[in-house]
Amino acid sequence: MKVCIRVDSSEQIGTGHVFRCLTLAKQLRDQGSHVTFAQRVQNGALLSYLREQSYEIIELDGASDWDEEKDADHFLQQIDKDFDWIIVDHYQLSHVWETRVGNGLQARIAVIDDLANRKHDCELLLDQNYFRHYENRYMKLVPDHCKLFLGPAYLLLRDEFKHVKHSSFGDKRILVFFGGSDPTNETEKVLLALEQSEVEGWGVDVVVGTANPNRDKIQKEVARLGYHYHCQIDYLADLMSRATFSFGAGGVTMWERCYVGLASYVTIVAENQKQSTMDVDAFGAVKLIGWHDDVGVEEYVHALREAFNHEEGLKDIRQKGWDLLKSSRKSDIHPFVVEMLKWKSNER
Incomplete structure (x- = not known):
């Protein structure tokens, strides 16, 4: 065929x-x-x-x-x-x-x-x-x-998700990934928020794609901050399974995070993500921060503070993600x- x-x-x-x-x-x-x-x-x-x-x-x-x-x-x-x-x-x-x-x-x-x-x-x-x-x-x-x-x-x-372990709270890791191109450059906003927050003792994985026009600048900033940089990888499922919570956009990877049971703070970066992200937030399977034009460094700092101080809330989000995709x-x-x-x- x-x-x-x-x-x-x-x-x-x-x-x-x-x-x-x-x-x-x-x-x-x-x-x-x-x-x-x-x-x-x-x-x-x-x-x-x-x-x-x-x-x-x-x-x-x-x-x-x-x-x-x-x-x-x-x-x-x-x-x-x-x-x-x-x-x-x-x-x-x-x-x-x-x-x-x-x-x-x-x-x-x-x-x-x-x-x-x-x-x-x-x-x-x-x-x-x-x-x-x-x-x-x-x-x-x-x-x-x-x-x-x-x-x-x-x-x-994708094949890498079919046998992945569920996300764990034990590793104290944060995953940052806003898709292959990150057209609104949310990654740099999150890096600024992380620098302003108390993240000592936390590992941070920052993922970009080759379509991201800011990837070289991001790589240098990630190295300066002592975080881990990943570009166009085939092991995203493994990073998700090791993370405690994440920052990301709506779309394909939002469903992958829910499937793994990774609690995520989501920024809407495109009009086509808007309704589904709002509905999944209403279900309780993600925490919606807002539309990208309305989300700045301060909003990401607030989300980090909330995640660090409300572990039970993260557990509720990941359980809702499992519930939503249990029939997959x-x-x-x-x-x-x-x-x-x-x-x-x-x-x-």
Whole structure:
């Protein structure tokens, strides 16, 4: 079976979409499928990283006058005609793109989404997020024949998380990670807050991705403060399991922290994270600090003080995270992939 994944990454978009698609790509490849990625060429795009993982790449135009119709036409010009499935993980692509590409290739369309804010023309749709009444979010947005995979039961877990130990309170460690690009530079705010706080006796792990434009400056600051710097790692699950609490953004890694049982203070760094983060905070599985423009060094200092003085509160947060994701499937093959593999013909 041949599969193409249409997904982007950049300094502005971040890298979370690519990494969750990599989880599917690896499972598909393990089952004998040939997987290709199609990405726009932009600053911070993970093209080299994907090549290092031995995936074929179709490079798409990164021009600023981009729209989904132009993208669909360019995609159809660049791609072979014999793909069975196209997986789409992109907030700016809708049923317009999916219909154009699906008909042009006679391929099936599978969508990964978080927003439920536009129509889709697809056979499968996956939204792993927790929202209040998430079961009804895609009513009237997908065709009647579309099979839905909704909610935390369908969490896309990378291999490193499948056998990870739950977070421990014994190590006195703080984890700082705001995604692969950290577009609002929350990491530096937290470093300033840590310097102003009493953290003697605590270990601090600071993680960045290669898409983070401030990574060199952060590395120097982390070294000056005597903390531990990690860049583009494949052992994040281990760091999470060793941490007492963490600072991070919403999105993919928020669910990973909940799964591990790591209490986290969360800053919303993008509009698409807003509602799900607020709903998870209301559930009690994270502690929301606020929208990034409203969060400064003082707010992070306050969060540190609260974490140091209220251990029971951290335990409550991590228990709620476990409760939220206790139904997450731990099978080697995600049900989304199983459903794709059932289709033997490439006729749409």
